[in-house]
Amino acid sequence: MKKLIIKDIARIAGVSKSTISKVINDYGDISNKTKQRIKKIIEKYNYHPLDSAQILGKRKSDIIAFVTSRITAHFTAGVLWAIENRARELGEYTHNIVPYSTFYDRKIATDLFKKLLYGKKIAALIALAMDPAHDIILQYKKAKIPVVLIENKMKNAHCVNIDNYKGGFLATKHLIERGRKKIGLICGNPFKTKYGFDYTAVQRRAGFINALKHHGRKFDKKYQEISLGYSVEDGVNIFNKFFFQKKLKLDAIFCAAGDMCALGIMQGAKKYGMKIPDDLALVGYDDQFYTAYLFPPLTTIRQPFDKLGTSVFNITLDAIQGVIKDFKHIEIEPELIIRKST
């Protein structure tokens, strides 16, 4: 059984290829009778138009590319799932949202952005925690392909963030209100380097510093450590740095570098007999599912994936359809989840 093509279906239905094409694409100017008849034939013969031929014919594709360093990372996976679900809900672009990993490699990312633009004619680009060159963003703009950035903020692109500043502020305020005096901060790299920097770290740190100020306290650099790996191991190392190298007497830590890193702090505390929250209050970031089941359960900042995904997908659709004039910049509210660690 050879694969059927549009010509075959046309012959079977006794009409022209044009007519079949119009039915496939649901164009208006076909009599309802013909349309229904042909739809049945398509169904019966299990005909599927070859999408590369469609793309070539239409001079554009329906593909929305979703680019990030690692599509299977926790936060990313949550966002992607939310976007896919939103797409499915709306019945638009289901199975046409194609995820790409760049393996944390700038060169791969740059090449990919170009390939998607010139070699795929994608309908839109969604990029999570990526830092594309301005030049590339401009090429997309010229080609009229919308770019939606998550966890970053740039000109000539739509940007959706979970308000990281607010997350930092909320966490810190909470620790202050719990009566904590010496609060350590752990965050990703907030400084610009040639390899890029972590936009969320900048924001969360600013929230931390401003919450202190707001309560009449000063930020002391000594109380800050940077985690590049966001890992449990980083947490353990930083615990040692705080308490044994620097010999600080912290009574709280805000781990803006995420729950995994906070888990490392818990390991350290456990090992040296420090009680959480009595001796040390701890706030994480992300609300990874297992944090609710730790002993003690971890207070943390929840990032509302669903809202984020919905917002991103809505903007992407609007941008593709040209409904939006200006570039949108959206901040989504994070949520403080209070548990027993504070």
Place this chain on the structure above:
Amino acid sequence: MKKLIIKDIARIAGVSKSTISKVINDYGDISNKTKQRIKKIIEKYNYHPLDSAQILGKRKSDIIAFVTSRITAHFTAGVLWAIENRARELGEYTHNIVPYSTFYDRKIATDLFKKLLYGKKIAALIALAMDPAHDIILQYKKAKIPVVLIENKMKNAHCVNIDNYKGGFLATKHLIERGRKKIGLICGNPFKTKYGFDYTAVQRRAGFINALKHHGRKFDKKYQEISLGYSVEDGVNIFNKFFFQKKLKLDAIFCAAGDMCALGIMQGAKKYGMKIPDDLALVGYDDQFYTAYLFPPLTTIRQPFDKLGTSVFNITLDAIQGVIKDFKHIEIEPELIIRKST
């Protein structure tokens, strides 16, 4: 700046489109000089062939589809990442492995399998924990598109599994050797229903039962509970069922339904003052990263993602290239990770 097409590059280089095409595809019969010269021009002008035109021209695509219920689920994400990395290592099909979620919906899955076959001309299909109809597998066979199944076993397809029987056996044997007398089993649905069944549950359960037999014990149905959600909540409920409804005096549980469910058992034990492992030994399944950091750290069965990913990708490549004659059935060894919960 309009997008450049092959004609433009041909004009710029002063050669024919055929020649450009041959350079792009690295066909042999081009003088090295010309080849190098044209490569430079392609680079300089940032030319990217439109892949849908290539697919149409070549009458086949380079896309390997990766289909599963939810590409962002824990196990899936691990496997996908391993496959992507293997592809990248080999420099083959990078960014051409396209993941699709079927949202746990059989109809969506069936439609997708057909669309990929007829509408995409994919090079191969990898499906994880999917249960496609035999009929569909046959359609792929006829079209000579290789199908590689992970976590399932069917005729006319290559199958790669992590030996779930062995995982069940190892876990149970370990508990017996720790001197446990009354061992409960929690697993996914091992029974065939019209919605399909969980192949891994069947295997792990068989391993459990046989390990008992092997040590002169009998399997008692009373000691078995089924988790359909693999969730913490399921674990909590089953804990109550075992100890309060059935009033069993278990001294061990093998939670073949995964670490999350085992986490639920730990919650239950914590709540009612049962000490792990003293009162109750516990073995999970999956070795999700956080299990090492629980109190106590969880003994569990590790599923070697990397080996699995590598094996799957190698088979897929071989099958595409037609190097394999028969359908391969591979079992990968799981690993018992002993921690403090047993």
Place this chain on the structure above:
DNA sequence: CTGAAAGCGCTTACAG
């Protein structure tokens, strides 16, 4: 080693 021409399977103005 290189090029002219036909073909891949669709879509889309345009004419009727």
Place this chain on the structure above:
DNA sequence: CTGAAAGCGCTTACAG
């Protein structure tokens, strides 16, 4: 409301 024909941007026998 329907169809003939040109076009999308590639590849590929084939001829030279």
